[in-house]
């Protein structure tokens with residue numbers, strides 16, 4: 001780190017400079033700096049959701065582009081992910097604290113062969129904030145863990161996340177298993193992850209593809225309301 005960087009005092013930066021600095025610090029995997037910056041933005045009255053999307057997800061987008069272009073490698077991206085998670089951990093209780101009425105429940109997990117969990121965690125946090133109970137199965141889930149969790153928790157929603165083109169087809173394995181066991185209509189199936197799109201969601205038999213965490217919340221609310229309306233009709 002250069003002397004110049006040593007001298008940066010985060011609290012003295014204005015909001016725009018601070019967000020730019022967060023992009024740099026996330027890129028460099030500086031967890032403590034990210035945590036400090038998140039706290040500063042909170043003290044300045046920023047909404048937790050804006051900090052998440054504008055500063056943390058914004059920074060991770062830059063990391064993603066340089067990872068794709070071979071400028072960053074796995075160890076560096078892991079550090080960036082660790083810094084991002086540090087910031088998310090501060091925001092999580094605040095997002096969950098909205099006092100929203102209980103909306104329903106969701107089992108969510110990243111599919112087999114895939115260890116990306118930042119997006120899934122974000123979706124889980126936002127869903128909790130919106131009043132859903134979230135059962136998080138973590139990463140690398142074979143069909144059996146989804147089926148066991150559905151049996152045990154009987155949620156309204158099954159959420160699946162995949163970040164790799166090689167793992168996204170596994171979502172169909174899970175949905176096909178639900179169909180084979182005659183359980184497909186028992187759950188609202190929502191899928192998400194960077195390489196997916198709406199067409200893919202339809203093709204594998206999901207109820208909806210969710211572009212981001214905010215869309216996931218809106219879609220979940222919409223489907224759960226429809227389900228309850230049908231049940232009471």
Ligand code: B1M
Pocket residue numbers: 057060061063064065067068069074075077078081108113114115116117118119120122123158159160161162163164165166190191192193194195210211212213214216
């Ligand atoms: Co990986 N990786 N990675 N990676 N990684 C990507 C996905 C990649 C696009 C990078 C690139 O090349 N540009 C690329 C995939 C290419 C492809 O398949 N076409 C890639 C690759 C190739 C790999 C490895 C194969 C690299 C290697 O080993 N050579 C390897 C695979 C490991 C494995 O899973 N088996 C690998 C490893 C890793 C790390 C471990 C280093 C790390 C993950 C750390 C972690 O998650 N704990 C990592 C990271 C961080 C990334 C990038 C840079 C960032 C992903 C992320 O966290 N984004 C990613 C580049 C990118 O996506 N542009 C990349 C931020 C997050 C908030 O967004 O996850 O999209 P996202 O989630 C969003 C939406 O998609 C949606 O809502 C979220 C919030 O708004 N959403 C859902 C997600 N899940 C949902 C579920 C829902 C609803 C919405 O259910 C209802």
